[in-house]
Amino acid sequence: MDQSVSLAGLNLKNPVMTASGTFGYGLEFTPYGDLAALGGIVVKGLSLKPREGNPMPRIAETPSGMLNAIGLQNCGVERFLSDKLPRLPWKATPILANLYACDPDEFGELAGVLAAEEGVAALEVNISCPNVKEGGVLFGQDPSQAAKVTEAVKKRCGSKPVMVKLSPNVADIVGIARAVEAAGADCLSLINTLTGMAVDVRTRKPRLANVVGGLSGPAVKPVALRCVWQVSRAVNIPVVGMGGISSAMDVLEFILVGAHAVQVGTANFTRPDFAFRLVEELPQVAASMGVTDWESFRGSLDVG
Amino acid sequence: MDQSVSLAGLNLKNPVMTASGTFGYGLEFTPYGDLAALGGIVVKGLSLKPREGNPMPRIAETPSGMLNAIGLQNCGVERFLSDKLPRLPWKATPILANLYACDPDEFGELAGVLAAEEGVAALEVNISCPNVKEGGVLFGQDPSQAAKVTEAVKKRCGSKPVMVKLSPNVADIVGIARAVEAAGADCLSLINTLTGMAVDVRTRKPRLANVVGGLSGPAVKPVALRCVWQVSRAVNIPVVGMGGISSAMDVLEFILVGAHAVQVGTANFTRPDFAFRLVEELPQVAASMGVTDWESFRGSLDVG
Amino acid sequence: MPKPTCQDVSVLRITPHGPEGLSHGLWLIELENPGWQAVRPGQFAMLRPTAWGFEPLWARPFSICRATPERLAFLIQAVGRGTRLLTGLKQGDTVTVWGPLGHAFNTEPGVRTLMLAGGVGIAPFVEYSAAHPTPSNLTLLFGHRPPLSCYPYEDITRLAAASAFRETSPQDIPLFVARIEEAMADHAGGLALACGPTPFLRTVRNAALKLGVRCQLSLENRMACGIGACLGCVATDSEGHHVQSCTRGPVFWANEITL
Amino acid sequence: MPKPTCQDVSVLRITPHGPEGLSHGLWLIELENPGWQAVRPGQFAMLRPTAWGFEPLWARPFSICRATPERLAFLIQAVGRGTRLLTGLKQGDTVTVWGPLGHAFNTEPGVRTLMLAGGVGIAPFVEYSAAHPTPSNLTLLFGHRPPLSCYPYEDITRLAAASAFRETSPQDIPLFVARIEEAMADHAGGLALACGPTPFLRTVRNAALKLGVRCQLSLENRMACGIGACLGCVATDSEGHHVQSCTRGPVFWANEITL
Numbered sequence A, B: 001m002d003q004s005v006s007l008a009g010l011n012l013k014n015p016v017m018t019a020s021g022t023f024g025y026g027l028e029f030t031p032y033g034d035l036a037a038l039g040g041i042v043v044k045g046l047s048l049k050p051r052e053g054n055p056m057p058r059i060a061e062t063p064s065g066m067l068n069a070i071g072l073q074n075c076g077v078e079r080f081l082s083d084k085l086p087r088l089p090w091k092a093t094p095i096l097a098n099l100y101a102c103d104p105d106e107f108g109e110l111a112g113v114l115a116a117e118e119g120v121a122a123l124e125v126n127i128s129c130p131n132v133k134e135g136g137v138l139f140g141q142d143p144s145q146a147a148k149v150t151e152a153v154k155k156r157c158g159s160k161p162v163m164v165k166l167s168p169n170v171a172d173i174v175g176i177a178r179a180v181e182a183a184g185a186d187c188l189s190l191i192n193t194l195t196g197m198a199v200d201v202r203t204r205k206p207r208l209a210n211v212v213g214g215l216s217g218p219a220v221k222p223v224a225l226r227c228v229w230q231v232s233r234a235v236n237i238p239v240v241g242m243g244g245i246s247s248a249m250d251v252l253e254f255i256l257v258g259a260h261a262v263q264v265g266t267a268n269f270t271r272p273d274f275a276f277r278l279v280e281e282l283p284q285v286a287a288s289m290g291v292t293d294w295e296s297f298r299g300s301l302d303v304g
Numbered sequence C, D: 001m002p003k004p005t006c007q008d009v010s011v012l013r014i015t016p017h018g019p020e021g022l023s024h025g026l027w028l029i030e031l032e033n034p035g036w037q038a039v040r041p042g043q044f045a046m047l048r049p050t051a052w053g054f055e056p057l058w059a060r061p062f063s064i065c066r067a068t069p070e071r072l073a074f075l076i077q078a079v080g081r082g083t084r085l086l087t088g089l090k091q092g093d094t095v096t097v098w099g100p101l102g103h104a105f106n107t108e109p110g111v112r113t114l115m116l117a118g119g120v121g122i123a124p125f126v127e128y129s130a131a132h133p134t135p136s137n138l139t140l141l142f143g144h145r146p147p148l149s150c151y152p153y154e155d156i157t158r159l160a161a162a163s164a165f166r167e168t169s170p171q172d173i174p175l176f177v178a179r180i181e182e183a184m185a186d187h188a189g190g191l192a193l194a195c196g197p198t199p200f201l202r203t204v205r206n207a208a209l210k211l212g213v214r215c216q217l218s219l220e221n222r223m224a225c226g227i228g229a230c231l232g233c234v235a236t237d238s239e240g241h242h243v244q245s246c247t248r249g250p251v252f253w254a255n256e257i258t259l
């Protein structure tokens, strides 16, 4: 079957993208597979200026998952555009920039810089990072703030599609999704990490220097599926699902509940060729499940 | 060391209670251990009238966790008081009734009936069940609703302590906790389950007839620890922690972040003698971690 | 009824059942008997390799296929993650086991009794035939897909009359249904006992109600605790009430539940 | 530098190291070499038994102790969940391995080189000594707690001068520190290389800076990906920047990072 997916004007070879922060700038993975084979690549969250991120330790393993509090360490948008982007196969596969800023104006400025680059196919707006003090997840917990950021980005993004990334740390994710849709988002991605914590009884210290961090991996998949199901039924823009995807069957589960495409995150750490293998396996697994085209399969969950 | 804990007027032999809905009415576990050895027993959620709960299937396994959508099936308060409570060792260990109702008045009425019973040591108010249509988690997502339910129960509870059980499905659990404290709660327990979902690609159906259900087990422990840490620092009433506890070390983790006591839930399904074994192991594990008394250990997390 | 217990015991022996058991995923697992005195046929146990961390989380329920003072035997078909991990155990590995659980099949010595088994549903009838005081009153009708040697069929034929029906294509199903109805009709006034997949139990139940045969069914609902606590395994009784199939069953009178 | 690869390979051999390795949890694991041509001493690999579902989630990093065209050997100390599961593997089990990763120790044939190893930190020096063109320029100082036979110490003494210091009580630490400083002083103008636990590296670093010895340290930061993508393993360089210890290290010049 034809694996391609069209998403808010982007043409993806297949529905499998890699998630921001779990696939570096893409280049780290070149030894392990052909980047151009992926449906899309979302690079590590970028800010206007370089950021050193949080102190160590920043990561901890948890049951079927992990916590991270990287704190958006990144090389800054300038170095990304000069050093990284030119080496990525942006003509062959969409490269999505993930944006992080401290206020709507700064989001707008960053969006302007990135959208002007031919090699940037779309913008993913991170209003849901739990690991930074200013802004971060707070934007994603308040519908009006979320809308403001979306508007600021939309104003500066030119013709590039804008995908807004939602936080699961809310009572009503549908409310946020609707606010962001109304503010002009072209597409939604979800979920970002759940706020969590781990401690070491021996040392009586938190396992993360930042104390709290973001939970990801298979442990959160049930929450992610629920969010994608709720949101994709409530909005008219496409939804990109993620959270714990670790097999081709998981990809199908997200599409079944309504996702147009997916992102693979934490599973990239279980082996660096993970995403490439997934892309290879997907057609056969889809066929074995009787999926004949994405269109008819998407959202076909039978809730009786 | 002395394992006992005093909690809002209750004297617990040790800090380990069993969580509502995971330990039946207690009686199911009599072949596997001495109920009187437990710190406390919280029985399955009770309503004024018997409830049949949700249709099948109601449970699904997930990575390091499970989903349930039992829908508060229970025998009703009357049969609980006539058939179950008299057979429980309520003189030897505190029996806590877990209350579920559809509105504040009904909560109050139920509280009145239960509080009048000598064998009921305290009331746990479930404002956070994600598996029922009316009320349920909605009370737990709105500070003013949560306060109303708390007040209604407090008005009818006589001298019995009232513990309010919080939902993690909120943006700001501290806000709910403070509202409930202000409304007169004697104690808080958290977390109830996270709303999640699982699907079967082969049949294209949800794995739960109710579509969504509550996620519990080790997978959610990082979220639970974070909630307990945030809430116990913010309120002046004691906090009972739960969510994924599956070892004596986990019990210590919850006390380290600020819990007075804990509840063990899903782990009871991994072996029916789980809670009894945990109670036996705890003193030795605590000693090996240098814990000399609960008081000084509680909340002693060193966040630098 | 003696109290159930929960204990960690060793795997004494684990082998595919018969020469073709390996390729069809049918295994016989023998565990140390943790001191269970009076296992009644139709009862089950929950099994969980002690080395499973918390992934997978739940134990799995299995009918007790054979109980001697030294050992408990289970017939296990590898169908999913849990059963694949269980059948990958090695001799000497430790398994946490609790039981014996649930209600057994009726044993009515003087009554002609028909045992209806589908696939691994044959397991409890091994113990049932062995423990029955008058096996000459017993008849087995066994429907199966993998070869007969994958099942402990001969352990039963040694004691009771038996016939087997191998289903090789979906067209065989109506033929098997006819065989079931025929056997049931032949046991009017007797007792029929069934264990197998739900569609099979439905067929049996319909036939029993139609023909007026007293009939018990052993349900295979998903279970987390096995002891009546989680309410995850409920069946619906004839009055529409939800009853735990682990403690009120797994063996129910066919007319007392809906399927 | 040849590209790293990620592959599934078989365990060829797995044994406790020496007669007392079992009781001290020190193991030698030999894997099929997945075709890595040019492993440089000090590089590491990420290891993850392919059968681990997603619990535990991460692979674990280990120094390449020895590389031949047929096999890769790792010296692994069981210290936690992951290493306990790894050392419980059996011959024939499959392991996912990616590498060779990171920067190696400098090899400067004409320069007197001091190898400072703490515990399992001895691992990379086995390959280092074997690959060194002039091992007569090498000296090993090895600090350890379990008996010497638990470590591949003799593989090094066959080629290079070596001395070992066994720490049996906390009072021994200042003595070992003195030995380190003495050996460093003796290598002024030479090169010092260190691998071991962080407190040990700190000692080495302080001595190197004090005595002005050119010195490289191999860091043991927690790692998730091993390839520079997760930013979970960063060290702080002398300008206060966070740099990935997996790709910019694990071997750093002592004056270029803070500890």
Ligand SMILES: Cc1cc2nc3c(=O)[nH]c(=O)nc-3n(C[C@H](O)[C@H](O)[C@H](O)COP(=O)(O)OP(=O)(O)OC[C@H]3O[C@@H](n4cnc5c(N)ncnc54)[C@H](O)[C@@H]3O)c2cc1C
Pocket (backbone or CB within 6 Å): B060, B061, C044, C058, C059, C060, C061, C062, C063, C064, C074, C075, C076, C077, C078, C079, C080, C081, C082, C083, C084, C120, C123, C124, C219, C220, C221, C222, C223, C250
């Ligand atoms: C009382 C009773 C007696 C049984 N006796 C036997 C027996 O003697 N031999 C045998 O091979 N099997 C028996 N079964 C079925 C056996 O328990 C399931 O095949 C097994 O639980 C499947 O687990 P899995 O992880 O391999 O399958 P998966 O399908 O991967 O499991 C998914 C989930 O569904 C549950 N599940 C799936 N199928 C069943 C099922 N049919 N019954 C209950 N839970 C299920 C599992 O607990 C698991 O959590 C019995 C079931 C019951 C209730």
Ligand SMILES: Cc1cc2nc3c(=O)[nH]c(=O)nc-3n(C[C@H](O)[C@H](O)[C@H](O)COP(=O)(O)OP(=O)(O)OC[C@H]3O[C@@H](n4cnc5c(N)ncnc54)[C@H](O)[C@@H]3O)c2cc1C
Pocket (backbone or CB within 6 Å): A060, A061, D044, D058, D059, D060, D061, D062, D063, D064, D074, D075, D076, D077, D078, D079, D080, D081, D082, D083, D084, D120, D123, D124, D219, D220, D221, D222, D223, D250
């Ligand atoms: C470059 C490098 C080379 C190494 N070489 C060797 C070697 O040759 N032999 C050897 O025995 N060990 C070596 N280690 C240490 C080894 O990786 C850890 O002992 C191992 O990861 C511990 O895993 P665990 O699950 O058993 O321990 P746990 O403490 O249970 O693990 C908890 C978490 O912490 C991480 N972790 C704990 N300790 C360390 C540590 N010291 N380094 C990195 N991560 C850690 C683990 O990844 C795990 O996620 C090396 C580490 C690095 C970074």
Ligand SMILES: Cc1cc2nc3c(=O)[nH]c(=O)nc-3n(C[C@H](O)[C@H](O)[C@H](O)COP(=O)(O)O)c2cc1C
Pocket (backbone or CB within 6 Å): A019, A020, A021, A022, A044, A045, A046, A068, A070, A072, A098, A126, A129, A165, A191, A192, A193, A215, A216, A217, A218, A220, A242, A243, A244, A245, A263, A264, A265, A266, A267, D230
């Ligand atoms: C180490 C790490 C770093 C991350 N960094 C970012 C980031 O910079 N921007 C962002 O939007 N999401 C970030 N995320 C979130 C992921 O993109 C993804 O939303 C989340 O991990 C859930 O998917 P998963 O369970 O497949 O990992 C990060 C996740 C991890 C584990």
Ligand SMILES: Cc1cc2nc3c(=O)[nH]c(=O)nc-3n(C[C@H](O)[C@H](O)[C@H](O)COP(=O)(O)O)c2cc1C
Pocket (backbone or CB within 6 Å): B019, B020, B021, B022, B044, B045, B046, B068, B070, B072, B098, B126, B129, B165, B191, B192, B193, B215, B216, B217, B218, B220, B242, B243, B244, B245, B263, B264, B265, B266, B267, C230
């Ligand atoms: C099967 C099941 C039934 C539950 N029923 C109730 C209930 O009736 N009332 C309630 O307050 N919580 C109920 N809970 C939630 C638990 O008490 C507990 O809050 C939650 O499972 C988290 O703890 P755990 O991870 O240790 O299970 C139930 C949980 C499970 C798994």
Ligand code: FES
Pocket (backbone or CB within 6 Å): C222, C223, C224, C225, C226, C227, C228, C229, C230, C231, C232, C233, C234, C244, C245, C246, C247
């Ligand atoms: S399996 Fe838990 S109630 Fe039956």
Ligand code: FES
Pocket (backbone or CB within 6 Å): D222, D223, D224, D225, D226, D227, D228, D229, D230, D231, D232, D233, D234, D244, D245, D246, D247
């Ligand atoms: S381990 Fe992931 S960046 Fe170093």
